[in-house]
Amino acid sequence: MGGIFGLDLYRNEVIWKRTSAHNDASAFGRVADKILFFGSGINRSAVRVPLSEDYVAKTYRHEDSRGRYMSSDLTGPGTSDGESGQEWQGWGPTSKGRHWSVPRTGDYAAWIDENLIPGYVTEPGILKRLNMLNEANMVVFSSKGTPRLKRYLMANPGQLPADIWTDIPPVSSRAKEARKYPTQKPLALLERIIKASSNEGDLVLDPFCGCATTLVAADRLQRKWAGIDLSPLAIKLVDERIAEERGLWGGANALDAPPARTDLGELPNYRTHRHRLYGEQEGVCVGCETHFPFRVMEVDHILPRVKGGTDHPDNLQLLCSGCNRSKGGRAMAEWKAAQ
Numbered sequence: 584m585g586g587i588f589g590l591d592l593y594r595n596e597v598i599w600k601r602t603s604a605h606n607d608a609s610a611f612g613r614v615a616d617k618i619l620f621f622g623s624g625i626n627r628s629a630v631r632v633p634l635s636e637d638y639v640a641k642t643y644r645h646e647d648s649r650g651r652y653m654s655s656d657l658t659g660p661g662t663s664d665g666e667s668g669q670e671w672q673g674w675g676p677t678s679k680g681r682h683w684s685v686p687r688t689g690d691y692a693a694w695i696d697e698n699l700i701p702g703y704v705t706e707p708g709i710l711k712r713l714n715m716l717n718e719a720n721m722v723v724f725s726s727k728g729t730p731r732l733k734r735y736l737m738a739n740p741g742q743l744p745a746d747i748w749t750d751i752p753p754v755s756s757r758a759k760e761a762r763k764y765p766t767q768k769p770l771a772l773l774e775r776i777i778k779a780s781s782n783e784g785d786l787v788l789d790p791f792c793g794c795a796t797t798l799v800a801a802d803r804l805q806r807k808w809a810g811i812d813l814s815p816l817a818i819k820l821v822d823e824r825i826a827e828e829r830g831l832w833g834g835a836n837a838l839d840a841p842p843a844r845t846d847l848g849e850l851p852n853y854r855t856h857r858h859r860l861y862g863e864q865e866g867v868c869v870g871c872e873t874h875f876p877f878r879v880m881e882v883d884h885i886l887p888r889v890k891g892g893t894d895h896p897d898n899l900q901l902l903c904s905g906c907n908r909s910k911g912g913r914a915m916a917e918w919k920a921a922q
């Protein structure tokens with residue numbers, strides 16, 4: 584991930600609680616998956632979640648005809664000789680070592696302007712804004728007579744999820760979205776990830792797409808998408824699921840051979856590695872592990888070129904001519920398995 588996106592874009596390891604119990608004989612039960620989040624930021628407004636009941640009860644402890652609210656300071660530390668140091672309604676901040684700090688910018692000021700006091704944010708006068716708030720019944724006085732601002736619960740758009748996600752349950756076998764794919768993830772999980780990190784019209788790639796959860800979530804959120812998987816079952820399920828999702832699907836592209844690599848540039852002819860490999864292998868054939876003179880050794884592609892193998896040195900080895908003939912067009916792993 585660091586190699587692909589750059590370590591400087593690493594943001595979080597998010598823990599997703601995928602089940603409530605898991606029996607692991609010699610370890611703590613593995614109930615979580617880890618999501619590595621790389622990116623330049625989060626679409627905050629797209630992924631807010633409702634405040635917890637507990638938080639609401641503890642924080643928004645007052646209520647008026649508009650609903651629940653908490654009260655917050657209308658002053659900041661330090662005195663001022665200007666307007667923000669003047670008395671208002673018989674109360675002066677200077678004697679308390681403070682000055683007026685009546686919000687004009689920020690989300691709450693914008694909400695006040697939009698919902699309760701049109702023109703609020705364009706009013707430059709501090710005491711005038713205090714009057715506006717007071718007339719709109721948004722100022723409360725503490726037991727000591729200090730004016731405070733009402734902050735309404737209804738203005739709170741919810742909170743950004745923290746890095747432990749326990750609010751998205753796994754896919755139940757009875758759920759409409761269940762596809763009998765062993766590692767299927769819930770749509771809600773992919774929806775949160777996609778909303779947090781992309782916009783409508785963006786392209787979402789899932790190179791391990793399983794039964795197409797990411798693709799369906801991306802499609803529903805008006806993103807373009809592409810998915811890759813090497814499992815024939817996954818390809819079948821992707822076909823079925825996307826066709827069900829919307830009838831516009833032309834079918835998955837099933838490739839029998841891997842696409843040719845285009846990222847290696849010009850490589851020298853593989854035979855030029857013969858001397859180096861002979862030295863590295865100390866004259867021993869990788870197949871039969873027997874020492875042979877140089878002239879008997881042949882350069883072999885571990886994964887044959889017809890199966891997508893390249894001339895890259897990592898894909899080359901020396902076999903004696905006997906082993907090379909026996910291996911033929913097979914991959915090294917296939918030939919070894921057949922021995």
Ligand SMILES: C[S@@+](CC[C@H](N)C(=O)[O-])C[C@H]1O[C@@H](n2cnc3c(N)ncnc32)[C@H](O)[C@@H]1O
Pocket residue numbers: 764766767768769790791792793794795796797811812813814817
């Ligand atoms: C954890 S599952 C993905 C599940 C998926 N998010 C879903 O909800 O269905 C990982 C997938 O990666 C596929 N896979 C594993 N190695 C792969 C590879 N080298 N290339 C492409 N797909 C691969 C597997 O077949 C499997 O479907």
